[in-house]
Amino acid sequence: xxxxxxxxxxxxxxxxxxxxxxxxxxxxxxxxxxxxxxxxxxxxxxxxxxxxxxxxxxxxxxxxxxxxxxxxxxxxxxxxxxxxxxxxxxxxxxxxxxxxxxxxxxxxxxxxxxxxxxxxxxxxxxxxxxxxxxxxxxxxxxxxxxxxxxxxxxxxxxxxxxxxxxxxxxxxxxxxxxxxxxxxxxxxxxxxxxxxxxxxxxxxxxxxxxxxxxxxxxxxxxxxxxxxxxxxxxxxxxxxxxxxxxxxxxxxxxxxxxxxxxxxxxxxxxxxxxxxxxxxxxxxxxxxxxxxxxxxxxxxxxxxxxxxxxxxxxxxxxxxxx
Numbered sequence: 001x002x003x004x005x006x007x008x009x010x011x012x013x014x015x016x017x018x019x020x021x022x023x024x025x026x027x028x029x030x031x032x033x034x035x036x037x038x039x040x041x042x043x044x045x046x047x048x049x050x051x052x053x054x055x056x057x058x059x060x061x062x063x064x065x066x067x068x069x070x071x072x073x074x075x076x077x078x079x080x081x082x083x084x085x086x087x088x089x090x091x092x093x094x095x096x097x098x099x100x101x102x103x104x105x106x107x108x109x110x111x112x113x114x115x116x117x118x119x120x121x122x123x124x125x126x127x128x129x130x131x132x133x134x135x136x137x138x139x140x141x142x143x144x145x146x147x148x149x150x151x152x153x154x155x156x157x158x159x160x161x162x163x164x165x166x167x168x169x170x171x172x173x174x175x176x177x178x179x180x181x182x183x184x185x186x187x188x189x190x191x192x193x194x195x196x197x198x199x200x201x202x203x204x205x206x207x208x209x210x211x212x213x214x215x216x217x218x219x220x221x222x223x224x225x226x227x228x229x230x231x232x233x234x235x236x237x238x239x240x241x242x243x244x245x246x247x248x249x250x251x252x253x254x255x256x257x258x259x260x261x262x263x264x265x266x267x268x269x270x271x272x273x274x275x276x277x278x279x280x281x282x283x284x285x286x287x288x289x290x291x292x293x294x295x296x297x298x299x300x301x302x303x304x305x306x307x308x309x310x311x312x313x314x315x316x317x318x319x320x321x322x
Contacts, residue, residue, distance in 0.1 A: 012041040012064075013128065014076040014100070016091050018083030019051035024107055027082050027121055028052055034125045036061060043076060045069070069093070073100035078128070078283055084108020085201070089258045092158045092280045101135045103128070103283035110297050112200045113158075115285050127285050134284045138197045139216055139237060140276030145255055147269050157257040158280050159198030161273050163243045163265065164190035164223070170251035171226065177242040178220075178235055185246075188225035190253070193218060193241050193273040197280070200297075202259070208232040212290050218275070241273040 013035055017028035029052055032042050036059040043064040049056065056063040066072050072094050073079055078101040081091035088104040095102055105124060106114030116124040127133050143161045145153035165172035171187040194203035196211040199219055204210060208221035209232055216237040222230045235241065245253045245265050253265035265271070295302060 010041060010061075011039070012043060012076045014043045014073045014079040014094075016045065016072075016079060016081045016083075016087065016094065017048055017052070018087045018107065019048045021083070021107060023118065024082045025052055027105060027107070027118055029054070030121055031080055031082070031125060032059065032063060035128065036063065038129045040129065043072065045072065070097070073098050076100055078103055080105065080124075080128070082107060084111055085113045086260075088113040089158055089260060092258075093260070096156060096278060096280070099278060099281050101281045101283045103133070103285075110200075112293070112297055113197070113282070115283055124285065132285070134287075136213070136282050136284050137279035138213060138282060139195050140278065140280055141193065141195060141218075141257075142274050142276045143255070143257055144272045145263055145265065145269060146272070147266060153255070153263045155257050155261055156276050156278070157198070158195065159201045159258050160192050160194040160203055161271070162190055162192045162202060162223075162256045163245070163253050163271055164256060166252045166254045166264065172251050172253050173246040173249035174253075175244045175246065176220065176222075177244070179239050180242075184227065184229055186222055186225040186227050186230060188227075188230070189223040191243050192221040192223065193243075194221065195219075198258075200294075203232075206232075209234060210294070214290075218273070237275050239274075243271045243273075245269045 015028055015031050018024045035042050041061045043066060046065045046067050049065055056065055079091050079095050080103050081087050082105045085108060091102045104114035105116045107118050141157040141161055143155050143157055144151055172190060173187055174191060175185045176183045192202055192206050196213050196215055199211040203219050203221055206221045206223055208219050211217055217234045218237060218239060220233045220241060245267050247268040249267045252267060254262055255265055255271055256262045
């Protein structure tokens with residue numbers, strides 16, 4: 001983890017919001033008002049500023065507007081994104097080339113990527129103003145699609161890249177390869193390649209393992225494979241995973257990255273997945289262990305756990321408690 005450096009340059013924060021939701025608009029307005037009130041410049045996408053019904057000149061410093069997502073985070077110390085995990089994945093796209101830290105304020109359901117909840121807005125703003133936060137780099141995926149040996153598509157993913165069948169009527173016939181060696185042929189609904197960050201998303205729903213963020217690894221999970229050997233696998237972060245749609249197969253596929261970007265895959269297409277050259281940088285306000293996050297986000301039962309009682313017993317034995 002890294003702590004944000006203090007500089008003499010003007011401070012600037014990019015705010016992105018799921019503006020179709022009234023609650024998100026309300027929270028976004030609060031961030032704009034409070035941050036500018038502390039002398040921190042705020043940048044908004046022009047379309048979102050219109051949804052928020054804000055007059056940029058009514059604030060000091062004035063709110064900056066941009067039409068370009070590519071340059072939206074230029075010169076910003078962090079990006080505040082208000083919404084669910086889908087909104088945070090969009091923010092990761094916007095900030096990817098500049099490694100701008102992303103701070104998620106959850107208005108969705110589970111919100112595994114978010115660091116704050118909507119009721120924490122005041123405390124979150126205070127942490128930004130006084131730079132009481134750290135950042136954490138998370139492993140990403142670089143994804144390339146080839147057809148006829150020619151590169152036709154290149155992108156990245158924070159959570160996962162999945163190759164799925166394009167039609168409900170037929171299975172997808174694929175061969176999976178790891179580090180230039182064939183692993184297995186599957187007739188299946190698809191294959192998910194996930195990061196540790198994405199292990200609680202599609203990977204989790206497909207029966208893959210939950211991987212702690214500190215563990216550097218890649219997951220491979222077949223979807224409804226008609227095969228005896230069809231189990232989730234964990235490979236090295238340096239591994240290159242390839243998925244080939246069989247040339248003679250009657251079914252085609254589709255590549256999805258984070259459920260947001262897709263490209264069609266004809267028979268003979270090849271997908272290569274490897275560790276991303278650029279991580280995604282997430283803001284952390286709390287040092288809560290990942291185990292505690294799992295328990296809180298999934299509402300896991302820990303009734304009967306004796307660990308706390310044992311810790312108290314040890315503290316009393318050492319005279320630290322009465």
